[in-house]
Structure formats: structure tokens, C-alpha cells
Amino acid sequence: MIRFSVLVSLTRMLRNIGHGFSNRILRLGAGARLFGLTLIYSGESFRRFHLTIREVYFTGVMSLIIVLVSAFFVGMVLALQGYYTLQKYGSSEAIGVLVALSLIRELGPVVTALLFAGRAGTAITAEIGLMKATEQLAAMEMMAVSPIARVIAPRFWAGVIAMPVLAALFSMVGILGGYIVAVPLIGVDAGAFWSQMQANVDWRLDIVNGVIKSIVFGVACTMIALFEGYDAPPTAEGVSRATTRTVVTSSLAILGLDFVLTSFMISM
């Protein structure tokens, strides 16, 4: 009898694992399909570019405060930690390079993307999910207007445009934060701070690669947020779960993609 119940539990467990796995594959396929459709319908949304501009305001401009404030503190902490280590080796003048490279190569794109997923990504998912729950997307369909062209594509391109700009602003404000801690507070020479930064930050290897990363993160974050909203069950619980999934999936995707992109860029 006990053996039988163990067998039943084992079968149930295997079935659940299989169901969960196939469900994830199906969702991945549905996400890829939505991504493809978004690209196909992009032309239609580009013709009415004011829709994309409006979304750049909601996703990009509205995320500015949190991104800039975070950048300022991240830059200050970087300068403090960097100075603490560098002074042991007598190279505290290199603090400018350390702050700039850390921000431009890694922290700028990654932290901005994580903040973007938390601020704009969740807003996008909740908005699309609620539009679905209140039949606004169905109403649009019934009016012979494609929700993908009218709602999804403008938000997607807004995210892709906003992310590199936000990441660039993050790096700039972060460097400013680092400067304030390193130069006026700690007393590092201002000339050394800026000149070492200028001499060691490479346009293609550092800045272009940072921009590429932030564009890739923009595509991933925005698409995840849009898909989760579009796929959310039309209930309060469904929208709430979709919003949570947006943050979790986006964060993991950002960190995973960061590793892949960094290894690719270094090997190049």
C-alpha cells in the first residue's frame, strides 16, 4: 500500500515537472511570436511616431528621478570603495578611471536595466494587463485596430530608445557622484581624476560596448514586460502575478545576458 502511494506521488511529481517544463516552452514560443509580430507591426507604429514619443515620456522620462538618484549614490559608493583599495597601492589618482570604467562598462547598463524593469517594466505589464482585463484590447480588435500595432509596438520601441539614454545619464551622474566624493571630499587631484579617465576610457571598447549592452537590455526588459502583460490572465490576481514575473524574469535575463555579452565582448 505504501509502495503504491509512493509510486502515485512520484508519478504526480513527474507529471508536474513535465507540465511545468512544457508550459515554459509554450510561453517562450508565445513570447517569440509576440516579438516577431511586434517587429512586423513596427512599420505601422512608426508612421504614427507620436505614439512612441508619448511612451518614451512615460517609460523614460518618468524613470529619470529614480535612475539619476541611484546613479549619484552608486558613483559616490564606487569612489569611496575604490579609494579605500587604491590608496593601499599608492594609486589613488586612478580613482577617476575606476569609477568611469565600472559605470560605463557594467553598472550603467546593468543597474539602469534593473531599475527600468522595476519602475517602467512593472508599469507596462500592469497597464497592458489591465487593458486586457477591462476588454480595452478586445474593443480595439473589434474596431479593426491591431493592439500590437497601436499598443505593443510603440511601447517596445519607447523602451529600446529610452534604455541607452537612461544608461548614459546614469553613467554621467554616477561619475559626477564619484567626482564629488573623490575630489572635494577626499582630496584627490581634480586634474588627475579627469585626465586619467580621458586617457583610459576607450570609445569603442568601453562606450560603444556599454551602449550595445543597454540596447540589448532594453529589448529584453521591454519585451518581457509587454509579453507578461499581454499574456496575463484577465483577473486581479493574474495581473499581480504577471507584474511580479516581469521583475523576476527581467532581472535574471539582464544578469544572464550581461555575462554572455561581457564574455563575447572580451573575447572579441
Place this chain on the structure above:
Amino acid sequence: MTVNTAAQNIVEINNLSFGYKGRLLHQGINMVFLRGKVVAIMGGSGTGKTTLLRLIGGQLKPSKGEARVEGQVVHHQSRDGIYKLRRKMGMLFQQGALFTDLSVYENVAFPLREHTNLPESMIHDLVLMKLNAVGLRGAHKLMPTELSGGMARRVSLARAIALDPDIIMYDEPFAGLDPISMGVICDLIRTLNDALGATSIIVSHDVKETFAIADYVYFVANGVVAAEGTPDDLRNSTLPFVHQFVHGEKDGPVPFHYAAGDYAQDLLGFENTRQGA
């Protein structure tokens, strides 16, 4: 309905079956919607009335049979073909489905902006005319969150008739409204249908209001058309299901209790009931 020439039937549902998740919702349904008439589809909750509207609008595909609009099989159309058919349709959703980020004016202007190249001055006049027809011209600056349920549905109706459609579909237009709003919507459906020369398809379970304006009524139960006729025919029907529905009786062919096992056994078998829950 007895008159069945193709030219007069703006919408036809022929031997249509539809199901999902292993459950067959409709089994071989036949319906005809005559041009210029107000036709109601009635039935209890969960009988697939709204699904029929979605099948007519091409949002769902039948598993068997067909829905025809103006002689064209809806689910055989390409995306462009379906969109072309939908431009002849207007739909009023149960909760209005107004775009919450747009004002009342912009909601009504939405289909005009999407499907026409009319100058802004003409869009302005058309929007105000449509809003005037539903009595809400004065509310054109309000946002959807500032509207009552009845007002939201009237704005949604103005949006549905913005392009002067041939077919107007109403999904539970009276649900959750106070008696005054219900009367207003009821009157608007009939008046707009006659003024626009459109065909109205109403999905509802509100007997009094629907019977007051419908020319013909279909009753859907257990996946089939259980009865059909004019409101007077159905009011006097001796069919047990129709009698129970029209007179709102608690018990009859539609049981009060959801199918369940033995009552005493459920009460005594606490653990079993919990596991099932």
C-alpha cells in the same frame, strides 16, 4: 426566423459548434439575423452568449459550422478580411471598455482617426453629433474614470456607432445599471437601430428590457437554441425552460443546485470534501 433570403440575412450562424478546454459550449447552433431588426440572444450565465458575439466578430474560430456576415464566412477570412468586416460592426462591451488614458471625446474620435482621413473640424462635428445622440455632448471633456456605469456605456455606444456600422452588437448592455440608466440604454438601442438602419444583436439575460425592444429572440441553453420567436411568443411559451427563465422561477429544468454528490455523505466526509477543494 422565417424569412431567409441571403440579401435579408445580414448575419447567419449555420450548424455552429464551439468548445474549449474539452468542454463543448455550442453544438450545431443555427441563427439568422435579419437586416434592420433588433435580435436578442438570451440564456443563463455561462451558456456562451458572449462567445457567439466573438464568433460573429471573428475573435474566435468555430470547431464546426460557420458564422457568416454579409454572406462571407468570418473564419475563412484573412486578417485584413476580418478587419474589413469589423469596420461594418460596432460593439458595446459589458463594462464599456473605454480607453482609460483617453477622454470621452478622444474615445469616440478613436475609430474615426484610425479608419478615416477626415479633417479635424469634421471629426469634431461627428464626435459631438454621436455624443449628442447618446445625450452626453456636455461630458466630452471628462475622463472615463469620471463617468458612472450608465454614462460609460453610453459613451461606448457613441464610439460603437462612430463609423455608422451596419451591425451593432451589445454584450449585456443592461447589466449592473440603475433603472433610469437601463431605460435610457434600452431606448437608445431601439432609436439608434432605427435611425441608422442598422441591425442590432443583443446578448442579455434581462428579460423585461430585452423583450421591450427586441423583434426576435433566441434562447440558448445546453449548447443549443432551446427556443426562438418574438417576445410575445416566448412570453406565452409553455416550454419549461423558457417559462422558468421568463418568469424567473427558482427551480425548473435549470436546477437551483449545481450537480453534487450525496448531501449527507459530503457533510460527514469532511476530509474528502477538503481534498476535492
